[in-house]
Amino acid sequence: LHLSVSSAGGRKASQLKRETFWMRSSLLAWNIQSSVLHPRFLNSLGTIFSFISKDAVAKIQIMEDYRSSDQKAQYLTLQSMVKYEVTSNLVDLKKSGDQPPSGCRTILRLHRALHWLQLFLEGLQTSSEDSSTASLCAEAYNASLANYHPWIIRKTALLSFYVLPARNSFLELMNVGTPVEAVAMLEEALPSISKVYDITQALYAQHNLLDLA
Numbered sequence: 001l002h003l004s005v006s007s008a009g010g011r012k013a014s015q016l017k018r019e020t021f022w023m024r025s026s027l028l029a030w031n032i033q034s035s036v037l038h039p040r041f042l043n044s045l046g047t048i049f050s051f052i053s054k055d056a057v058a059k060i061q062i063m064e065d066y067r068s069s070d071q072k073a074q075y076l077t078l079q080s081m082v083k084y085e086v087t088s089n090l091v092d093l094k095k096s097g098d099q100p101p102s103g104c105r106t107i108l109r110l111h112r113a114l115h116w117l118q119l120f121l122e123g124l125q126t127s128s129e130d131s132s133t134a135s136l137c138a139e140a141y142n143a144s145l146a147n148y149h150p151w152i153i154r155k156t157a158l159l160s161f162y163v164l165p166a167r168n169s170f171l172e173l174m175n176v177g178t179p180v181e182a183v184a185m186l187e188e189a190l191p192s193i194s195k196v197y198d199i200t201q202a203l204y205a206q207h208n209l210l211d212l213a
Contacts, residue, residue, distance in 0.1 A: 052145075056113055062106045075103060078200065082207055091209070104204075105212050111200045116144040118193050124171065125186040129179075133164040 066075045074084035081103045085091045091104045119140035127136060138161045146154050164170060171182035204210045 052113055052116075056110060059101075059106045059110050062101055063103060066103050078107065078203060081107070082203060082209070086207055086209075091212070104209055107200065108204065108209065108212050111197065111204070112145055112148055114193065114197055114200075116140050118190070118197055119143055121186050121190060121193070124167065125183055125190060127167065129167060131167050133167050133170045134161045136167075137161045137164060 063075070066072070066081075069075075071084070073080075075081050085102050085104050091102045117140075120137050123131075123136035123140055124133070138158055141157055141161070146157070149157070165173070168179040171179040174182045174185070176182050176185045201210070
């Protein structure tokens with residue numbers, strides 16, 4: 001999703017709730033200022049990353065479909081989507097049931113994946129050269145996506161992390177230059193990723209949507 005943020009400034013939850021979160025046509029903003037979420041990058045890192053990439057692409061397409069539907073005016077911003085789906089009873093708060101996935105539920109899945117990405121990239125940016133990429137990725141996963149995955153997926157994910165390349169080799173896979181240049185790119189990109197996460201988290205908490213099944 002191309003998601004852009006119109007900010008009034010500040011980082012407090014009350015301010016984040018008032019910020020406008022636009023959902024633009026390309027739905028590609030999960031790779032904010034980088035190729036970090038590009039499918040080719042994730043696919044090159046192994047099975048679990050390929051799975052996350054394909055799942056994200058499928059959910060992005062769901063949101064594209066909503067944005068081209070008869071109700072597209074309701075999906076201009078995250079706030080308008082939440083208001084429309086909640087007031088129209090289009091979100092099953094207890095279980096997904098047989099109804100098509102709502103925009104709220106679809107964005108929540110992307111939101112959770114973004115949190116994993118955010119934590120992992122923060123670890124990469126702040127860690128030393130000899131830090132274990134596998135450990136950084138596992139720590140980020142256990143603090144985010146692992147909470148929503150069944151045991152077998154968690155086990156598969158954690159095992160797959162151990163074949164990740166060393167930190168500097170991993171940074172070079174981002175195709176933005178040397179490891180030092182990749183770290184500089186992360187330093188620039190992470191505030192935007194964090195802001196996207198914080199705005200979504202605050203809005204979903206406000207409407208009790210963070211625990212959708």
